Amino acid sequence: ASTLFEETFAVIEKAFQENFIKMFDGGEARLVRQENGELTGIDIDVVLPGKRRQPLELLSGGEKVLTAAALQFALFKARPSLFYLLDEVDNALDEDNVHRFARLLREQEDSQFLVVTHNRETMLAADVLYGVTMQESGVSKVVSLRLDSDEVPVHAS
Amino acid sequence: ASTLFEETFAVIEKAFQENFIKMFDGGEARLVRQENGELTGIDIDVVLPGKRRQPLELLSGGEKVLTAAALQFALFKARPSLFYLLDEVDNALDEDNVHRFARLLREQEDSQFLVVTHNRETMLAADVLYGVTMQESGVSKVVSLRLDSDEVPVHAS
Amino acid sequence: MYLKSLHIQGFKTFEQSTTLELSYPIIAIVGPNGSGKSNLVDALRWTLCEQNLRTLRARSMLDLIFAGSATRRPVSYAEAEVVFNNPGDVFGTGGDTVTVARRIFRSKESDFLIDGKSVQLRDVEAVLTSTGLGFRHYPFIGQGEMSRIFTMKPEERKTLFEEVA
Amino acid sequence: MYLKSLHIQGFKTFEQSTTLELSYPIIAIVGPNGSGKSNLVDALRWTLCEQNLRTLRARSMLDLIFAGSATRRPVSYAEAEVVFNNPGDVFGTGGDTVTVARRIFRSKESDFLIDGKSVQLRDVEAVLTSTGLGFRHYPFIGQGEMSRIFTMKPEERKTLFEEVA
Ligand SMILES: Nc1ncnc2c1ncn2[C@@H]1O[C@H](COP(=O)(O)OP(=O)(O)OP(=O)(O)O)[C@@H](O)[C@H]1O
Numbered sequence: 060a061s062t063l064f065e066e067t068f069a070v071i072e073k074a075f076q077e078n079f080i081k082m083f084d085g086g087e088a089r090l091v092r093q094e095n096g097e098l099t100g101i102d103i104d105v106v107l108p109g110k111r112r113q114p115l116e117l118l119s120g121g122e123k124v125l126t127a128a129a130l131q132f133a134l135f136k137a138r139p140s141l142f143y144l145l146d147e148v149d150n151a152l153d154e155d156n157v158h159r160f161a162r163l164l165r166e167q168e169d170s171q172f173l174v175v176t177h178n179r180e181t182m183l184a185a186d187v188l189y190g191v192t193m194q195e196s197g198v199s200k201v202v203s204l205r206l207d208s209d210e211v212p213v214h215a216s
Numbered sequence: 217a218s219t220l221f222e223e224t225f226a227v228i229e230k231a232f233q234e235n236f237i238k239m240f241d242g243g244e245a246r247l248v249r250q251e252n253g254e255l256t257g258i259d260i261d262v263v264l265p266g267k268r269r270q271p272l273e274l275l276s277g278g279e280k281v282l283t284a285a286a287l288q289f290a291l292f293k294a295r296p297s298l299f300y301l302l303d304e305v306d307n308a309l310d311e312d313n314v315h316r317f318a319r320l321l322r323e324q325e326d327s328q329f330l331v332v333t334h335n336r337e338t339m340l341a342a343d344v345l346y347g348v349t350m351q352e353s354g355v356s357k358v359v360s361l362r363l364d365s366d367e368v369p370v371h372a373s
Numbered sequence: 374m375y376l377k378s379l380h381i382q383g384f385k386t387f388e389q390s391t392t393l394e395l396s397y398p399i400i401a402i403v404g405p406n407g408s409g410k411s412n413l414v415d416a417l418r419w420t421l422c423e424q425n426l427r428t429l430r431a432r433s434m435l436d437l438i439f440a441g442s443a444t445r446r447p448v449s450y451a452e453a454e455v456v457f458n459n460p461g462d463v464f465g466t467g468g469d470t471v472t473v474a475r476r477i478f479r480s481k482e483s484d485f486l487i488d489g490k491s492v493q494l495r496d497v498e499a500v501l502t503s504t505g506l507g508f509r510h511y512p513f514i515g516q517g518e519m520s521r522i523f524t525m526k527p528e529e530r531k532t533l534f535e536e537v538a
Numbered sequence: 539m540y541l542k543s544l545h546i547q548g549f550k551t552f553e554q555s556t557t558l559e560l561s562y563p564i565i566a567i568v569g570p571n572g573s574g575k576s577n578l579v580d581a582l583r584w585t586l587c588e589q590n591l592r593t594l595r596a597r598s599m600l601d602l603i604f605a606g607s608a609t610r611r612p613v614s615y616a617e618a619e620v621v622f623n624n625p626g627d628v629f630g631t632g633g634d635t636v637t638v639a640r641r642i643f644r645s646k647e648s649d650f651l652i653d654g655k656s657v658q659l660r661d662v663e664a665v666l667t668s669t670g671l672g673f674r675h676y677p678f679i680g681q682g683e684m685s686r687i688f689t690m691k692p693e694e695r696k697t698l699f700e701e702v703a
C-alpha cells in the first residue's frame with residue numbers, strides 16, 4: 060500500500076508538472092513532501108515563467124485557479140473517473156487563459172467532461188451545448204444549441 | 217446610540233430594497249431582526265421575481281452576488297466613504313447581469329469607484345480605463361486606454 | 374464513454390420532465406444566472422449518492438423537490454435518472470447499459486433503483502465503484518471549489534492523495 | 539471627488555515608479571491574470587493603514603517589497619502615496635490636497651507620512667476618519683469577498699451594522 064502511494068504520488072507529480080508547464084507556457088512546478096519521520100503533508104511549490112519563487116499566497120486569483128486545475132487534472136489522471144463535472148471553474152480567467160484551459164480540456168484523452176460556463180471560448184471547446192433557460196419564471200427548460208460560433212448564446216459574458 | 221442604530225437600520229433596509237428591485241427587476245427583499253429580548257442578529261430574506269420564498273442557500277452563485285451587492289451598496293449609502301474599491305466582484309455574472317451591475321454603479325451619486333474587472337460591459341461604464349500589463353516578465357506597467365468600445369482591450373473575457 | 378443520458382423531473386427548478394443526451398466527450402451547460410445550471414449538476418451528484426446537504430445547497434432533502442413558483446404549484450416528488458453505457462460489462466450488471474435512479478417524496482420516503490429494481494444507497498455506491506474508476510466527490514468540482522486543493526492544508530492534501538491512491 | 543492620484547514604487551510587482559490619475563467617478567483597472575491589478579489594490583489599502591497580512595496576501599510585510607524577477611533584481615524598499623483633494627478642508631489639514639504615503643524597507647523599518655511629514659500609523663488613521671466618512675476595511679471588497687455579507691452569520695451581520703451606524 061505504501062508502494063502504491065509512492066507510485067501514485069509520482070504519477071500525480073509528473074502530470075502536474077506537464078499540465079502546469081502547458082498552462083503557463085513555462086515555469087516550474089513540484090510537490091513538496093513534509094516529513095516528520097513519516098509523511099505528514101504535501102505542499103505545492105511553483106515558479107511562474109519570468110517570475111521568482113514566492114509564497115503561494117502572493118499568486119493572483121487566476122494563477123491560483125490555473126495551478127489548482129493543473130493539479131486537479133493530474134489527480135484525475137492518477138485515478139480516472141467515469142466522468143468529470145466542472146461548475147464555472149473558469150470565471151476568474153482572462154480571455155487568453157480561458158483559451159488555455161479549454162485546450163487542456165480537449166487534450167484529456169478518454170475522459171468525459173460536463174462543464175458549466177459563462178465563457179464563449181470554453182463553449183467552443185465543447186462537442187455539444189445545452190442552454191438552460193427560465194422562460195416560465197421559476198421553471199428550468201433545456202434546449203440544445205448549435206455550435207456555430209455565431210449561434211453561441213448571447214448571455215455568454 | 218440605540219436610536220442612531222435604528223435610524224441607520226431603516227436607511228440600510230430601504231436602500232437594500234430599492235437596489236434589489238432594480239437589480240432583479242422586481243421581487244422582494246427585507247432584513248429580518250433576530251431578537252431574544254434584545255437584537256441578536258440580522259438575517260436576509262429575499263424572493264426573486266417569479267419564484268417563491270426559499271432558504272438563502274438555494275440561490276445561485278450569481279443571485280448571491282447580486283443580492284450581496286444590493287446590500288453592500290445600501291451599507292455604502294448609510295455610511296459614505298471617501299471612495300470604494302471593488303476587485304473582480306462581477307466574475308460570476310452573466311452578460312445581462314453585468315450590464316445591470318454596471319448600471320447600479322453609474323447610479324451611485326457623489327461616489328468614487330475603483331473597480332477591477334475582466335468584463336467588457338463594466339469597462340464601458342467607466343470614465344477612465346487603466347490597463348495593467350506585464351510586458352517585462354514579473355514587472356507591472358500601467359497604460360491608460362481610450363474608452364471607445366473598439367479599443368477595449370482584447371484580454372477582456 | 375460511460376455517461377449516456379440524464380433525466381430529471383421535479384428536482385429543484387426542473388418541474389417538468391427533462392432529458393439530456395450526454396454521449397459526448399465535452400458537454401457545455403450554459404445559461405443566465407439562476408436558470409438552473411447548478412441545479413442540473415446537483416441532480417447528477419444526488420443521483421450518484423451525494424448525501425452532503427451543503428454540497429447540494431439545501432437545508433433538508435425536501436428542499437430538493439420543486440417548491441412551486443409564481444405560476445406553478447409545488448410537486449410531490451423529485452426524481453433523477455442517469456443512464457451509463459456498460460462496455461464489456463465493466464459494471465458487472467450484465468446489460469448494455471446501467472440505469473441508476475433516485476427519488477424523494479414529500480413524505481421524506483426515498484427510493485434508489487438500479488435498472489428499475491429497488492435497492493439501497495450502498496448498493497448504488499457499490500455498483501459505481503465496481504468499475505475500479507474513482508468516484509465520490511472528487512471528480513465533481515462545484516462553483517468556487519477549484520482553488521480548494523490550492524488552499525488546503527498540507528495535511529489535508531496528503532489525505533486526499535491517499536484516497537486517490 | 540476625494541481620490542486624486544496614486545503613486546507606487548517597489549511595491550509587489552510595481553518595480554518601477556508608476557502614477558495613476560484618479561480624479562474620475564468610475565475607474566476601471568483591467569489586464570491579464572497575474573499582471574498586477576490586485577497588487578495595485580493592495581498598494582492602496584496598505585497606504586490607507588491596512589495591517590492584516592492575509593488581506594494583503596502576504597506572510598510578512600517584507601513580501602510587499604518587489605522580490606525580483608527573471609530579469610530584474612529585488613529592490614530595497616516599497617513605497618506608495620495617495621493624494622486626496624481636500625475640499626473645504628474636510629481633512630482638517632489646511633491644504634488643497636492631503637498626501638498620505640507609506641514605506642517599508644528590507645530592514646523592516648517602516649514610515650508613514652502626511653504631507654511629507656513623518657507620523658505614526660494612528661495619525662494616518664485619525665486623518666482618514668476625521669472627515670466623518672467611513673473607512674477601514676468595509677469600503678474595500680477584495681476578490682471573492684462580495685458574497686461574504688451574504689454568507690455571514692446573523693450575529694456577525696449585526697456587528698457589521700453596528701459598526702456602520
Ligand atoms: N426546490 C426548489 N424549488 C424551486 N426553485 C428552486 C428549488 N431549489 C432551488 N431553486 C431555485 O433555483 C435557483 C438557482 O438555480 P441554479 O443554482 O441552478 O442557477 P445557475 O444557473 O447555476 O446560476 P449561476 O450562473 O448564477 O450559478 C434559485 O433561484 C433557487 O431559488
Ligand SMILES: Nc1ncnc2c1ncn2[C@@H]1O[C@H](COP(=O)(O)OP(=O)(O)OP(=O)(O)O)[C@@H](O)[C@H]1O
Pocket residue numbers: 107110113117118119120121122151348354549550551569570571572573574575576577578601602603604605606681
Ligand atoms: N513582492 C513581490 N515581488 C515580485 N512579484 C510579486 C510580489 N508580490 C506579488 N508578486 C506577484 O504578483 C502576481 C499577482 O499579481 P496580482 O494579484 O495583482 O494579479 P491580478 O492582475 O490581480 O490577476 P487576476 O486577474 O488573476 O486576479 C503573482 O504572480 C505574484 O507572484
Ligand SMILES: [Mg+2]
Pocket residue numbers: 147276277278410411412516
Ligand atoms: Mg451555478
Ligand SMILES: [Mg+2]
Pocket residue numbers: 119120121304575576577681
Ligand atoms: Mg486579482
